[in-house]
Amino acid sequence: MQAARILVDGQSDLVLDYGIPPEAGDVKPGCRVQVPLRNRTATGTVLTLSEPAPAWKDRLKPILKLIDPEPLISPVMMNLASWAADYYSVALDQMIRCLLPETVRQENTAEKMRKMVYLEKTPAREELDALYRKAPRQAQMLDYFSSAKQQSAPLAAFGAGALNVARSLEAKGFISLKEEAVHRDPSTGEQFVPTQPMKLNSQQQKALEEITAMCAAERKKPVLLQGVTGSGKTEVYLQAVSQIVKSGKSALIMVPEISLTPQTVQRFKSRFAELPSSVAVLHSLLSDGERFDEWHAIRSGKARIVIGPRSAVFAPLQNLGLVIVDEEHDASYKQESSPRYHGRDLAVLRAHLENCAVLLGSATPSLESIHNALIGKYSLVKLTERADGQQLPLIRILDMKTEGRNKSGPNVISERLRMSIDRRLDKGEQVILLLNRRGFARSIQCPDCGHVVTCLHCSLPLTYHRTEDRLMCHLCGFKALPPRSCPECRSANILLQGYGTQKVEELLRRTFPAARITRVDADVARRKNAVRTILNQFRAHKIDILLGTQMIAKGLDFPNVTLVGVLNADLGLHIPDPRAGERTFQLLTQVAGRAGRGDLSGEVIIQTFTPQSPSLQYARHHDTDGFAAQELEMRRTFDLPPFTHIAVLTIRSQHESMAEFATQTLAARLRGMLPPPATMTDPMPAPIPRAHGQFRFQITVKGPSARILSRTLRKLVQEAGLGEDLTAVIDVDAMSFM
DNA sequence: AGCACGCCGACT
């Protein structure tokens, strides 16, 4: 008898062989099955069909039942899941859960049914007139079909009590009543005005040709599309997808965040308006019903275009022809909770496994993608011109050390920025002000001279912890009292805990009493749809000044915005993140692209205390290549490999001594296990305890292969068998520069 | 001897 190797559902991966009895049906890899386990039954997924291990040959229990007649997981997706499970040190079961949403796994979730009325026989004029006298509602129902020129309609459309009316008509043979599955569509009620393909400029044309060539090529490379903001990347996506769909294949379009899906869906559904149901959405905010329907629409091939955030990389598309990752540099592609995976990297891998083309698009590609392009692993296409022919906006950097000289109190909006805002408002144009809020990593910076309080030992910016009213170093654990006045310029304003969006909003209202001002930040975003409503109002020019945090910087098009002001560009630079400079550069460059459209030229004003910072200077010149070259060169100077994978092992405990002891012990053992080129840091207190009353220590391991690193760490943790209240988290930053 | 508890390994 042939055996099936089955992954039994549950937290720890349990892989067992079962026999396949003839009545089980066509058991294939990727099928969901019911199996006996000890004295109960369990569900599981068929991994492979194989010869059973000799020791078990005659003792195999049989598969009880095949849950789904067809495998729900394709061989490629199975491969992807096991690769990811290995690479990210995650249980395979957990990865498979990503492939099969809970609603799909459950046997009982069904389609939603509704009653439909079908016209069977068109009544003659005199029949209708007779009905109008005897049974007016029956006549109305029939009349509906002739006036609406439709053959069917949902029963609900005829209002209350329509069922009896319909039954009478059915008895007379005019109509028939049928139960029919309804598709629960996440974009129900939205209108999609059809759009035509736009004429591409020569650069866009070249990009499209490169993608087309890659789709046809035997050996494929990912295409990196580096296009300045406003260069018309989306139009290239649309036309590439159109070609793919015409050739009978399907396409996956990934966007960084759920909040960015509606506008992308809008553009795709409008372009494919003749068949709106061909575009499906998949993300975590769908209702169970919507997710069930979209998932099955995708798997059955009814929907051949899928749009969604990182989790959409697991969409059950068949016959995949193209994967697009928009804004590929965006950090949101990395899932920060278990299973920790990188959506962009898995997208590239999936494309490789499916042997389809993959397109990574960004105005400011990540350093790893630029590196991959430089070494020839990716093919690079650039869009350097804006599609509207407009020049890139002028970016001015204001040195707040000199701009704010004669001010008392913190200088939030410089005189020059104030004048610029006034001028734009006078012309009836709109303004975006960006305030990089002091998030949970709060550095203390003097609002008057820009001095940043740093650690005596490590020279990293110190972080303010409100609960203890102490400054803390996240590298060495050094603690200090917050200073009463600035150590540099003696200003007492250093005590002011920075300025948040709310304070700035008040200030703006006083400074520009006539302007309509709205604030968007995390507080506002908590209310459902609030952000979307505000952005729509802003687009309709019911708001003059939009003040917000990074969240308003992402992927939004406002044609009437001609001025973008960055109130404090330094905040992003002083967080203890090795990629802070890169993030700041990307943010500023993207924000800059928002200014000016069509015949309105744009202007960007960046307020900073560190005008010479490379992130700002390269952003000023719109020089992504220069910035990347500089960053890569810096790594060479410090003799760091351009590509370093890092794995972070975090040990947590309620007791500090316990956590520290366990960390030291693990560190000592790890040293002996590491393959030669890999290095590790000494254990150190971890930044920002996420849960109160927990102590966290980290060991950061760098090496050429994340896979080997994470495997070594996992083995170590398993062998150590952490007891008590100790927990270990392994985070593999898949492809990171350090 | 009888019972409660908790650790640990097997589960096909």
Place this chain on the structure above:
DNA sequence: GTCGGCGTGCTC
């Protein structure tokens, strides 16, 4: 994960 075997240690 979940179940049950088994050893420990306490009580009757």
